[in-house]
Amino acid sequence: MATRGFTGRRPGDEAAARLPPGQYLTQDFPVLQIGATPRIDPDGWRFTLREGSRPLKSWTWPEFEALPRSPWTGDIHCVTKWSKFDTAWEGVTIDDLLADAGLAAPTRFLLAEGYDDYTTNVPVADLTGGKAMVATRYDGRPITPDHGGPARLLVPHLYFWKSAKWLKGLRFTRADEGGFWELRGYHMYGDPWREQRFTGD
Numbered sequence: 001m002a003t004r005g006f007t008g009r010r011p012g013d014e015a016a017a018r019l020p021p022g023q024y025l026t027q028d029f030p031v032l033q034i035g036a037t038p039r040i041d042p043d044g045w046r047f048t049l050r051e052g053s054r055p056l057k058s059w060t061w062p063e064f065e066a067l068p069r070s071p072w073t074g075d076i077h078c079v080t081k082w083s084k085f086d087t088a089w090e091g092v093t094i095d096d097l098l099a100d101a102g103l104a105a106p107t108r109f110l111l112a113e114g115y116d117d118y119t120t121n122v123p124v125a126d127l128t129g130g131k132a133m134v135a136t137r138y139d140g141r142p143i144t145p146d147h148g149g150p151a152r153l154l155v156p157h158l159y160f161w162k163s164a165k166w167l168k169g170l171r172f173t174r175a176d177e178g179g180f181w182e183l184r185g186y187h188m189y190g191d192p193w194r195e196q197r198f199t200g201d
Contacts, residue, residue, distance in 0.1 A: 015085065018075055020192035023083040030082055031146045034180070038115050038166050042150050047134070048169040049101055056172075057101035061150070067092045067100055070133060072154065077192040079159040089154055091135035094127040094170075107172040111179055112153045112164040119179035120164050121188065122155055124172075131157060134167060159190040159197070 015025055042061040049056040059067070071090045077083045098105060105124040112120050126132065135154040136143060143149030148165030155162045161181050182188050187196040195201055 018085060019083055020077055021195050023077055023081055023192065026082045026084055029084060029087075029147065030078065030080075032078070032080065033116075033165065034118065035116060037145050039145055040115055040150055040166060045150060045168075047151065047167065049097070049103075050169060050171040051106045052171070052173070056103060056106075059100075064092065064134075064151070065136070068096045069136075070096070072133060072135075072156070074156050076156050076160050076163075079161055079186070079190070079197050083192075087156075088139050089133070089135045090137040090140075091133040091151070091154065093130060093133045095130065097134065098128070105172060107174055109174070109176045110170050110172045111177060112162075112167060113169045113171055114164050115166040115168045118164055118166075120162050121173075121177055121179045121182055122153075122158070122162055123176070123189075126155060126158065131155070157191075159187075159192055161186065162190050 019025060045061045046058055047064055048058040069090050070093050071088070073086060073088045075083060075085045076087050105128065108124050110122060110124060110127075112122060132153065132155045134151050136149075136151050138147060143152060148167070151167050153162070153164045153167050176188060178188060185199050187198055187201055190196050
């Protein structure tokens with residue numbers, strides 16, 4: 001597990017109301033990952049929607065960059081207890097992605113898949129309706145490799161391990177299959193406001 005940038009401070013009353021239970025506010029943007037940072041050349045990058053092993057639609061980087069982009073600004077919360085306020089992202093919403101593919105989600109669940117072989121499960125209902133995006137920019141600039149660039153999932157209402165870095169695709173599954181951390185004791189859903197950090201929380 002690589003980590004960097006853990007510094008926190010006690011929030012005022014207004015900020016405290018925005019912090020889920022057990023979280024502290026940081027001005028940094030800590031870096032956490034399970035291994036070395038992949039360096040992904042956009043020329044070789046491809047994003048694919050699958051149902052099981054069956055490809056549904058793929059985009060190259062130029063094709064993905066041509067899709068409608070949406071901004072989102074808000075708070076993010078890590079299971080390791082830091083929260084960062086007013087983060088600014090831009091990317092392609094999952095709704096716009098499905099619309100460009102000309103399909104409705106074929107199942108109620110999926111696994112987000114990274115180029116580092118990381119996976120995490122998210123219910124489709126938590127990705128659609130403007131709730132999530134494939135982000136390609138942070139704070140007005142391309143996302144750096146340390147933070148998951150060139151593209152990462154952003155599901156800000158769940159703990160940040162659900163926002164998979166170095167995203168290469170979304171794989172629709174018939175059942176709610178656990179991903180990397182879920183199979184190692186993390187919660188299957190991960191709601192910060194309910195402190196769903198680990199199995200049984």
